[in-house]
Amino acid sequence: MQIRFIDSIHKIDAKHWNQLCPPDYPFVRHEFLAVLEDSGCTSAATGWQAHHLLVFIDEQLLAAMPGYIKTHSYGEYVFDWAWADAYRRYGFDYYPKWINAIPFTPCVGPRLLCKTDLPTSRVIDAVVQALTAESSRNNFSSWHCLFPNTELSAQLYERNIQQRLGCQFHWFNRGYQHFDDFLAQMNSRKRKNILKERRHVSEQGFHFLHKTGAQITAVDWDTFYRLYRNTYLKRSGHQGYLSAQFFQ
Secondary structure (H helix, E strand, O other): OEEEEEOOHHHOOHHHHHOOOOOOOHHHOHHHHHHHHHOOOOOOOOOEEEOEEEEEEOOEEEEEEOEEEEOOOOOOOOOOHHHHHHHHHOOOOOOOEEEEOOOOOOOOEOOOEEOOOOOHHHHHHHHHHHHHHHHHHHOOOOEEEOOEOHHHHHHHHHOOOOOOOOOOOOOOOOOOOOHHHHHOOOOHHHHHHHHHHHHHHHHOOOOOOOOOHHHOOHHHHHHHHHHHHHHHHHHHOOOOOOOHHHHO
């Protein structure tokens, strides 16, 4: 089993990479990572230098991890500034660090892409060893796996990788066929409040138009990008991480 690192997603064939990807999680696909790179969102200049991990057996790609060398902690949605400050106070450098993550995307999902017929435990053992060695060679303070699925998180924990716990709020459809089915699970007071809020929205004259694929025009994307920037300006005081080119 050979492990290599590449500094651009374009250095691995898209077909070979995508064969490792699950069908229901687009953020690890070659196309998504490539457009982040090509639009300038992930680069050394932005503090997101691609450093993807590849696992080969006899020159056949069998597993991969999207990875980045980070010189800051922005865009990760994991707040480890206290760790960075602790390193600084003791005279150490927290950056650069290596992260296995999807840039600007705090969505739990697969972080180790692996062929289904390959023993995952064997791959993880090799990956942990390789990342430890790579961190030493490149003076990374640490390596991190952000928002992994439950299976990978448990397997890393079994290998004495320190676990950091966070909290997210998710909504699940518990077999609801209609909105009334959802409301039926609540008490009277909550149902009344939700219906009141929906009525207020309806009275303001909002309407929704759903578009997909080629239906989305350049004007639509321009509008979306302006809304994206304004949201970040209100929330964080900056204009977001994705460029206009990313949406084109």
